[in-house]
Amino acid sequence: MKTPKFTYHAPRTVAEALDLLAEHDADGKVLAGGQSLIPVMAMRLASPAHLVDINHLTDELGGLHVDAEGAHVGALVRHSRLESDAATARAVPLVGQALRHVAHPTIRNRGTTVGSLAHADPSAEMPTVLTLLGGHVVARSVRGERAIEAADFFVGPMESCLAYDELAVSALFPAPVGRFGTAFDEITRRHGDYALCGAGVVATLDEAEQLTSLKVSLVSISDLPEVIDLTDLVQGTAYDEVDHDVVAQRVRDVVDPAADIHASADFRRHLAFVLTRRLTREAAERALAASPDAADASAPSPRTAGAPS
Ligand SMILES: Cc1cc2nc3c(=O)[nH]c(=O)nc-3n(C[C@H](O)[C@H](O)[C@H](O)COP(=O)(O)OP(=O)(O)OC[C@H]3O[C@@H](n4cnc5c(N)ncnc54)[C@H](O)[C@@H]3O)c2cc1C
Structure with missing residues (x-):
């Protein structure tokens, strides 16, 4: 089946993306890797009128860096990049240990880890990893930015606490201590x-x-x-x-x-x-x-x- 009709938006800055999400509110959805959203739309389980594609925002959302806190993963970091990142493997090995079980390499090449968190599927690996490590998601909207602890982020099957106008800009997978x-x-x-x-x-x-x-x-x-x-x-x-x-x-x-x-x-x-x-x-x-x-x-x-x- 094909997806229902929607209006496609391709913002060039995060600020523009946030304006679009605020404007379309419950009628809008973020499109990241599309590996969950497009199948869900094709099955007519979701029919957002507006898709806000964040794939042109690599400069602002494509960052991956590891420090004493752990791995900070931008919203456009694909599963495959995170899986093969040597610094992440050293500091937070659980991330790579879990990512190799996420779907197939072709899906991991496109799907984003933050997108998987936002999708909040109880059968997905990365929400479990984020929760076990006590990590958080950073959400931004025109109203401001907040860090949401994993324990508060997932509120139901396929449901996170993100508001309609919020973009998850990154997640922190903390390095275990000791x-x-x-x-x-x-x-x-x-x-x-x-x-x-x-x-x-x-x-x-x-x-x-x-x-x-x-x-x-x-x-x-x-x-x-x-x-x-x-x-x-x-x-x-x-x-x-x-x-x-x-x-x-x-x-x-x-x-x-x-x-x-x-x-x-x-x-x-x-x-x-x-x-x-x-x-x-x-x-x-x-x-x-x-x-x-x-x-x-x-x-x-x-x-x-x-x-x-
Ligand atoms: C055949 C197949 C097998 C799969 N197997 C597995 C598996 O074994 N384990 C697993 O975990 N996953 C699996 N997946 C899903 C895959 O990992 C997805 O890539 C991932 O769940 C969603 O990432 P995405 O970037 O593709 O998000 P999208 O599909 O683009 O978006 C998913 C949802 O999250 C929202 N979203 C995405 N990014 C953001 C953001 N930055 N801010 C706010 N909202 C956002 C979207 O609006 C949408 O509601 C599979 C997918 C397929 C097609």
Whole structure:
């Protein structure tokens, strides 16, 4: 099916884009990579009268830089660029570990990571990653700019808290602090499909190789990305003495997935268990491989709301 008719706008500055979004309000939509919006329009699940294409705004929205806070990702950074960025891989390895599971390379070449956050699909990897890392999205409108914490950004399946006139200009994926390890994996029917269940894990160790924190967040399990804090089960335990069955059982107990045509709720619960058991071990082992000096590293500087340079 073809998309319904719409008026196409190609602003040359962010200011112009913001004026257009303010003018058309609920009738307008941002067009980024188009990898979700165009299929949704073709299926007649959305029919915006005005599309505001931001693809000409690379100078203002194409920035990607990594500092002590983490990776600042501009709205026009494609998944593939972020996935292959060496500085991001060093500072926030979870980002690349998850991005390689997003669709296929051709889609990652066009789709934007910030667009994926704005789309707020509970089956998408990057909302889970942003939430697990405690990141934020920077939104701008003619009314001003605000940084929205991940915990507040996602408000429902396919629904963010962005107002109609707001453009997400960037997102911050914070670098975990201290001696950390991360892991991400998912189960799909076919390579590149949306996950039946996915999981990301962040583990931190102290100099004595004992766990100081362990957190998990799941994909395709709940309407909103949530962090499951498992720290109380492992704090002070040597990295190689953690009972990963107990840890994974906690996750199985707390999740409440829905059944759909792809998987039953019980099967999804089982996948959450299996992935957690494997990935908590992997993350702890990666934390061990990280330099013990990292455990003494001071916390990153406070977050700024500015768009990446
Ligand atoms: C076959 C196929 C398989 C896929 N598989 C996966 C998968 O496994 N995992 C996954 O996560 N994704 C998957 N995707 C989606 C893909 O990752 C998209 O690229 C991504 O979800 C949206 O990014 P986009 O830049 O294409 O956004 P668009 O499609 O342009 O926009 C999506 C939505 O976000 C809004 N939006 C986009 N950018 C902004 C912004 N800067 N500010 C405000 N609103 C904005 C748009 O208005 C629209 O509502 C798949 C897509 C396809 C076609």
